[in-house]
Amino acid sequence: MSMKQERTPKIRIRGVHKTFRSKKGDVQVLDGVDLEVREGEFLAIVGPSGCGKSTLLNCMAGFERASEGEISIDGRAVERPDPKRVFVFQEAGIFPWYSVWDNVGFGLPKLPFEEKHERIMRYIRLVGLEGFERAYPSELSGGMKQRVEFARALAVEPDVIFLDEPFGALDAFTRIEMRREIERIWRETRKTCVLVTHDVLEALELADRVAVMTRRPATVHSVLEVDVPRPRDVDHPALRAARDEIYGVLGVRRTGAK
Amino acid sequence: MSGAERGRVRRTALGFLGALVFVALWQFATHGNTITDVPGPRLTANGLLQLASAGVLWQNIVASVFRVAWGFVLAAGVGIPLGVILGWSRNAAWLVNPVIQMLRPISPIAWIPFAVVLFGGVRLEVGGRTLCDASDASSIFLIFLASVFPIVTATTSAVRSIELKYLRSAQNFGIGGITLFRRVILPAALPQILTGLRLALGIAWVVIVAAEMLGVTSGLGFQVNDSRNNLRMDYVSAAMVVIGLVGLALDSAMSKLEAAALARRGLAP
Numbered sequence: 001m002s003m004k005q006e007r008t009p010k011i012r013i014r015g016v017h018k019t020f021r022s023k024k025g026d027v028q029v030l031d032g033v034d035l036e037v038r039e040g041e042f043l044a045i046v047g048p049s050g051c052g053k054s055t056l057l058n059c060m061a062g063f064e065r066a067s068e069g070e071i072s073i074d075g076r077a078v079e080r081p082d083p084k085r086v087f088v089f090q091e092a093g094i095f096p097w098y099s100v101w102d103n104v105g106f107g108l109p110k111l112p113f114e115e116k117h118e119r120i121m122r123y124i125r126l127v128g129l130e131g132f133e134r135a136y137p138s139e140l141s142g143g144m145k146q147r148v149e150f151a152r153a154l155a156v157e158p159d160v161i162f163l164d165e166p167f168g169a170l171d172a173f174t175r176i177e178m179r180r181e182i183e184r185i186w187r188e189t190r191k192t193c194v195l196v197t198h199d200v201l202e203a204l205e206l207a208d209r210v211a212v213m214t215r216r217p218a219t220v221h222s223v224l225e226v227d228v229p230r231p232r233d234v235d236h237p238a239l240r241a242a243r244d245e246i247y248g249v250l251g252v253r254r255t256g257a258k
Numbered sequence: 259m260s261g262a263e264r265g266r267v268r269r270t271a272l273g274f275l276g277a278l279v280f281v282a283l284w285q286f287a288t289h290g291n292t293i294t295d296v297p298g299p300r301l302t303a304n305g306l307l308q309l310a311s312a313g314v315l316w317q318n319i320v321a322s323v324f325r326v327a328w329g330f331v332l333a334a335g336v337g338i339p340l341g342v343i344l345g346w347s348r349n350a351a352w353l354v355n356p357v358i359q360m361l362r363p364i365s366p367i368a369w370i371p372f373a374v375v376l377f378g379g380v381r382l383e384v385g386g387r388t389l390c391d392a393s394d395a396s397s398i399f400l401i402f403l404a405s406v407f408p409i410v411t412a413t414t415s416a417v418r419s420i421e422l423k424y425l426r427s428a429q430n431f432g433i434g435g436i437t438l439f440r441r442v443i444l445p446a447a448l449p450q451i452l453t454g455l456r457l458a459l460g461i462a463w464v465v466i467v468a469a470e471m472l473g474v475t476s477g478l479g480f481q482v483n484d485s486r487n488n489l490r491m492d493y494v495s496a497a498m499v500v501i502g503l504v505g506l507a508l509d510s511a512m513s514k515l516e517a518a519a520l521a522r523r524g525l526a527p
Binding site: 083094106 | 427
């Protein structure tokens with residue numbers, strides 16, 4: 001942990017403001033966000049719904065521009081999306097007109113077929129979808145589609161993966177299963193991951209650090225270190241304490257707490 | 259018998275029952291009419307047999323299908339690319355849409371005089387055989403006009419409603435230009451484009467009677483007009499029945515094609 005802190009941050013966010021203009025007037029979403037993401041870490045961003053955490057992630061990925069402030073990755077300002085930083089969507093953004101194989105290979109540059117096939121199959125195996133490479137998304141369950149999406153993101157071998165509520169569309173059991181999967185994949189690949197979620201327990205189970213955002217117009221209220229060995233059990237006392245602390249910041253009162 | 263099979267049998271049986279009720283009502287409403295009145299089903303069937311045995315019926319079907327096919331293919335060739343451009347570029351849509359929306363409500367029938375003037379002298383010959391003469395060209399033009407607008411409109415809205423996550427995924431992986439068009443835009447828009455094509459083919463076939471009103475000497479539309487001029491109302495209704503049946507066949511062929519194209523791409527029809 002202390003080693004990582006000495007390195008320069010992978011992603012640096014400085015004084016980011018974002019205002020959306022609409023007919024009813026301007027809506028200020030982000031109000032001076034400062035945040036750093038370290039190389040190889042799993043950072044989660046939690047906050048109340050509509051607080052602008054997805055907007056922040058979209059700005060980090062280059063899909064949207066900050067109105068003010070600066071976002072840089074590896075010391076260079078983010079201007080547009082880049083295959084080195086892949087975005088995983090809330091609801092599977094894989095293409096229904098392509099098979100699993102074609103989806104996973106979508107972002108790959110021109111390669112000799114053997115090499116391409118080998119690479120695609122490696123990532124299909126990594127997410128546990130071997131045998132389904134010729135299936136179409138319509139034949140897969142929600143969790144399997146999400147696996148395809150992860151494989152497609154990983155196949156281009158990016159430095160950073162942005163996860164925008166990737167489990168939002170899944171049922172409760174699949175969510176638990178996919179969290180374990182994501183953690184396993186992260187431990188195997190050690191990519192820098194930034195996860196946006198409104199599920200505090202999900203954030204605590206997966207992340208090295210959890211950034212807590214305030215209501216709109218949002219800032220980062222605090223960043224929590226989660227120093228619990230993996231794989232984690234959400235019933236761990238340290239996680240329960242951290243959860244209560246975050247609920248306190250977000251203004252969620254637990255029944256019987258008062 | 260499985261549930262799906264039973265459903266199919268019931269569907270066919272009900273379809274026949276509906277047709278039977280229709281014929282019965284038709285018979286009831288036209289009871290005692292002669293060939294100069296509105297003919298009943300029996301007179302129509304007789305007329306149909308006479309037309310078929312004279313050999314002109316088949317020729318007329320072929321002539322009409324030929325014209326509709328050309329008009330429709332040209333409309334798709336113009337309408338799909340134009341629709342993609344209008345769906346993609348807001349400026350292009352603002353530039354062209356007012357004109358399209360103004361031209362669209364003008365019935366192709368209103369264009370008939372100009373179609374005759376414009377294509378009066380057109381004649382395409384290949385190796386001594388007439389491929390397409392003046393009357394064909396003006397009919398094809400009218401069918402083109404009737405079917406191009408639904409295709410443009412459907413394609414425009416298909417491209418405009420492509421989900422942002424697909425475009426962002428492509429952008430994220432550095433896909434742009436013609437590759438974006440081929441790998442993302444076209445397949446994403448395909449289901450709606452196919453629906454538009456099917457609609458347009460239906461409209462093209464509806465217009466055939468009007469398109470064959472002037473200057474042609476073949477086709478089902480000509481058959482209707484010519485028989486009316488000769489006061490053979492039984493031939494008129496016989497031609498109407500054939501137009502309906504061919505229309506039904508075209509539509510079911512198109513919907514089969516639609517289902518097959520979608521299934522091949524893993525999209526549920």
